[in-house]
Amino acid sequence: MRNGACFGGTESGSGYFILIGILLALRLLKLKAVMLLGEVCPHHFPEVLTMISEKFVTYSMRCxxxxxxxxxxxxxxxxxxxIPPSISFPGLDKLLHACAFGGLAFALSFWFSADAWSAKPLKYAIFVCCIAACYGVSDEIHQIFVPGRDASIYDWFADCTGAVLAVTFRVGLMKFRSR
Known part of the structure; x- marks a missing residue:
């Protein structure tokens, strides 16, 4: 059996898990929105839509x-x-590490409320970066046991760089939205 074959039968089977998770999250949010809107007066509709929109983004990013x-x-x-050889170039693996862990850190940042981020942005930025960095270490350790893969401190540096850039973007985005 090829590696990855037990996760959907293809080498890109992980995409199916992500898609199923997103679809389930959307379904749950739709049910919650119907429950909320059923109890709302029409003149409060814009506030409810804003609340649902913020909750939708938060819940989606957590998923x-x-x-x-x-x-x-x-x-x-x-x-x-x-990865097709036609798009391969030196350093592509580092770029992919930075993007993957940047995305992870950005999504992880939504586990904490906007009020918490506003009150202590540095504390939460460091915490989220540490979570992403620890997951990066576990990823590199995991790769030691995979045939054809190895651990690299440079991959971990790319993981951390992506996480720091993403969290910096999140803090900047929150400051921009608060204007």
């Missing part, structure tokens, strides 16, 4: 953080990643 973590694990369990 996405789990999906990204699972995708990182499944992809790092494969001996060879399905």
């Amino acid at each position: 996405m953080s789990i999906g990204i973590a699972v995708a990182i694990f499944l992809l790092s369990a494969q001996s060879k990643l399905p």
Whole structure:
């Protein structure tokens, strides 16, 4: 059996798990929205839509953080990643690490409320970056046991760089929205 074959029958089977998670999250949010809107007077509709929109984004990003973590694990369990040689260039793996862990850190940042981020942005930024960095360490350790893969401190540096850039973007986005 090929690596990854038990996760959907293809080397890109992790995409199915992410898609299923997103669809389930959307279904749950739709049910919650119907329950909320059934109890609202028409003149409060704009406030409810804003509340649902913020909750939708928060809930979606929380689900996405789990999906990204699972995708990182499944992809790092494969001996060879399905990257076409035509788009390969030196440093591509570092760029992919930075993007994956940047996405993870950005999505993880939504596990904390906007009020918490506004009150102590540095505390939460450091905490989220530490979570992403620890997951990066576990990813590199995991790769030691995968045939054809190895651990690299430079991959971990790329993981941390992506996380720091994403959290910096999140803090900047929150400051921009508060204007």
